[in-house]
Amino acid sequence: xTPAPWTTRTRTAWSPSPGRPxxxxxxxxxxxAAALVSLLVAAATSDWVAVAxxxxxxxxxxxxxxxxxxxxxxxxxxxxxxxxxxCAAAGLYERVAGLDLLVHAVATGALAALxxxxxxxxxxxxxxxxxRATAALTTVGLGALLAVVWELLExxxxxxxxxxxxxxxPDTVGDLAAAxxxxxxxxxxxxxGAARTPARGLP
Numbered sequence: 001x002t003p004a005p006w007t008t009r010t011r012t013a014w015s016p017s018p019g020r021p022x023x024x025x026x027x028x029x030x031x032x033a034a035a036l037v038s039l040l041v042a043a044a045t046s047d048w049v050a051v052a053x054x055x056x057x058x059x060x061x062x063x064x065x066x067x068x069x070x071x072x073x074x075x076x077x078x079x080x081x082x083x084x085x086x087c088a089a090a091g092l093y094e095r096v097a098g099l100d101l102l103v104h105a106v107a108t109g110a111l112a113a114l115x116x117x118x119x120x121x122x123x124x125x126x127x128x129x130x131x132r133a134t135a136a137l138t139t140v141g142l143g144a145l146l147a148v149v150w151e152l153l154e155x156x157x158x159x160x161x162x163x164x165x166x167x168x169x170p171d172t173v174g175d176l177a178a179a180x181x182x183x184x185x186x187x188x189x190x191x192x193g194a195a196r197t198p199a200r201g202l203p
Contacts, residue, residue, distance in 0.1 A: 024071020031078035032061045038082065042089065049161055050089050057085045067118045077114050080107040093166075100171075101178040108150070109182030112143030113190050136187040143183020147176050 039054040060081055064074035084103045087093055093100045116139045151172050158165040 020068065020071050020074075024074060028065055028071065028074040028078060031075060031082060032058070032065070035061045035078065035082050038086065046089065053085050053088065057081050063118075064114055067114075068121065069114055069117050073110065073114055073117060077110045080110045100166075101174055104147070104150070104175045104178040105182030105185075107182070108143050108147050108179035109186035111146050112139050112183045113186040115139075115142040115146070116190055132191040135193070136191040139187035139190045140180075140183045143179060143186060147179030147183070150179070151175060 035054065035058040039051065039058050042050040042054045061078040063069075064077050069077075080103070084107050087099060087103060093103075116135065119138070119142075120135075151167075154165055154172075154175075155167050158167045
């Protein structure tokens with residue numbers, strides 16, 4: 001089956017469907033509205049770093065909707081990334097032990113599942129032979145890649161933006177380990193779904 005064009009999926013992403021019921025659209029848009037309000041609050045009360053952070057969150061929250069991701073994944077990704085941004089803006093990572101690891105695990109797992117779903121809909125991460133194994137390994141690999149990129153961005157931020165960003169060796173290793181755990185959990189959920197869903201984008 002040939003995957004639907006991106007423009008077609010973008011239009012239908014704003015319409016109810018079996019994987020995107022009305023409640024999912026509403027909750028997802030509530031998260032996006034919260035991201036917009038957060039951006040406005042940051043613009044009025046914080047520096048340009050916080051504004052850039054919430055602008056990135058707002059832009060990222062549009063991806064699940066535009067890609068036609070499942071409702072639960074849309075809400076989970078948006079909420080996780082928005083919460084991660086607010087924890088950073090409020091300085092909670094420094095005050096609450098283990099919060100950084102929890103956020104890395106949840107956010108990376110959700111984003112890995114989203115990335116897998118986008119690739120699957122484009123026919124790039126499917127297998128008619130072993131769909132569960134393919135889904136699980138792809139999701140873990142995407143999560144690991146996202147975790148490395150995240151840590152690289154933290155290093156760049158520490159060097160050029162704000163030296164209060166933690167980039168010590170133990171912190172980086174802990175973040176990568178937490179992200180891997182989250183990716184493995186996401187892979188388990190994605191693999192369960194792959195076993196029930198026919199492969200797309202295949203002849």
